Amino acid sequence: MPFWKGDTVGRPLELGRAFGKFVRELSAAAEPAARERAAAAGLDGWATDNLLAYLAEQRAATERVPTTGPSWWKRFRDELGDWRLVVHSPFARR
Numbered sequence: 001m002p003f004w005k006g007d008t009v010g011r012p013l014e015l016g017r018a019f020g021k022f023v024r025e026l027s028a029a030a031e032p033a034a035r036e037r038a039a040a041a042g043l044d045g046w047a048t049d050n051l052l053a054y055l056a057e058q059r060a061a062t063e064r065v066p067t068t069g070p071s072w073w074k075r076f077r078d079e080l081g082d083w084r085l086v087v088h089s090p091f092a093r094r
Helices: 013-028 031-040 045-062
Strands: 072-077 083-088
Touching (some): 013 045
């Protein structure tokens, strides 16, 4: 049975675009520049460390980071062997 985790209240389109742009800037920058950009956005050191680690883990797992570019899909089998489809996107509404 398909389900949609975005059925709950999500972020508006404008915020999703801003989030995607921010993630794109951070993921394209060298670490010192990414840290400066995160600090300029108001993140403290702990939050910056967590965000950069999260983006690195995402890239290592999927070779991509979801930004405002084209959405991409991933198909995989879950623990029971059933097929699942995931849409990677910074947008949180249908």
